[in-house]
Amino acid sequence: MISYFKRTIRDNKIKEQSELSHGSWISIVNPTDEEIKKLVETHNLDEFNVRGGLDEFELPRIEEEDGINYIYVNIMPPKFERDLNTLLIILTENNIITISKIEPRFFKKLIEGSVKMVTTQKLKSLISILSLINREFETVTRRIVKNVQAERNIVDALDEKHVADLLRYEDVLNTFVTSYHYTNLVYERMMRRFNFFEDDEDLIEDLIIEGKQGADMCRSSLKTISNIRNYTLVLSSSRLNKILKVLTIATIFISIPAAISGLYGMNVALPYQEHPLSFAYIFGFLLLVWLSVFLYFKRSKIL
Structure with missing residues (x-):
């Protein structure tokens, strides 16, 4: 499905359009082969890079092909369990394009206007999207860290369900550490590649700091899980x-x-x-x- 949205500096809110125009945000969710071919032909895109946005196992990275930038980032699926999804953000000369297999939850905030996004300003729109992604990761990370701390407080009464939860948290936290690491590399390359305004550079630096803090929280919780596992093994052996x-x-x-x-x-x-x-x-x-x-x-x- 392809949708077109646009908001200029003079507009009060973002509006959905029936057709493509200069400065539009093109939102593509689970496209068909015909829609992909049409998109590639219309915007002179690389088809291989475009299809990479539908691969949920893509690592965060940034590519450039014929002056067009392809930015791959991880996003939270609507019902998060273990695996992350991929969002591809494409910056063309006239438009910003997002491609994903499922619609990210935070798109609703952009469409409803609760988060301001001026689509005619591509780099600022990019920062708005990345900030929302970081916020979702931070929320889920803090929730998992809190759950791990709760499990640590009842370590003497852990049963099979709690142990299974800890193993799931460990898997998720390892995934998050990898995602935070590669996402920060993307941010650093963006700062070298794009000409951001000074305020925008500060926002990117804040995203990098938040990413490092998120990764540190994940590593700390992973160490806690490892300590709980070792304590449980020693306790079980003693019993x-x-x-x-x-x-x-x-x-x-x-x-x-x-x-x-x-x-x-x-x-x-x-x-x-x-x-x-x-x-x-x-x-x-x-x-x-x-x-x-x-x-x-x-x-x-x-x-």
Whole structure:
């Protein structure tokens, strides 16, 4: 689907148009092959780069072909779980073009006018889009960091569900670290490639700082998850050792009377077999053996 939007400095809000005009923002969501070919022919674009905007596994980067800049960035899908989506921003001589497989959530803010975007100012429009992307990443990152801290506070009561959540958070945070790193490289290349106004350069520098802070938060939470995993492994191993110790001691205490009772169950003559107090003697002997074993375990600090 191809949509055209435009807003000039004199306009109060962005307006959707029925056809292309100079200074328009061209929003393309999940285009067909025919729409891609038409777009490539109309704006003299590189088809390979255009189709890259539909690949959700593209890393953030910036390319230039025949004076046209192709900026790939990661975005949050509408229902974020683990994987990110790709948004391609194309800066042509007359227009700014965005291509994605699904419509980003923040497009609604641009279309409704809650975030100002003057489409005739391409570089400022680019910064507006990138700022919204950074804001979404920061929101999700902070939420995950908060969840990881909550899991750390109940580390002694972690169950399988909590462990599965931590593994999912770890996967997401690793993805975010990679995305933050390559996105910051894109910002740095943009500052060298484009002639921003001084205020706009300050905004790009702020985006770089926010990206580094986001990556640092992700790494800190990854370290926390690693510490929780190590603590859980040590705790589980300790609990298992205690259980095995109890079972071993119980086996020893049970095996002693079992051996003696087994001897007296044989059909052969044995000492004190006919004595009226034989049971008392045997039971007393068992108590003495149990007490000796118990004292030995106690002295050896096994118990």
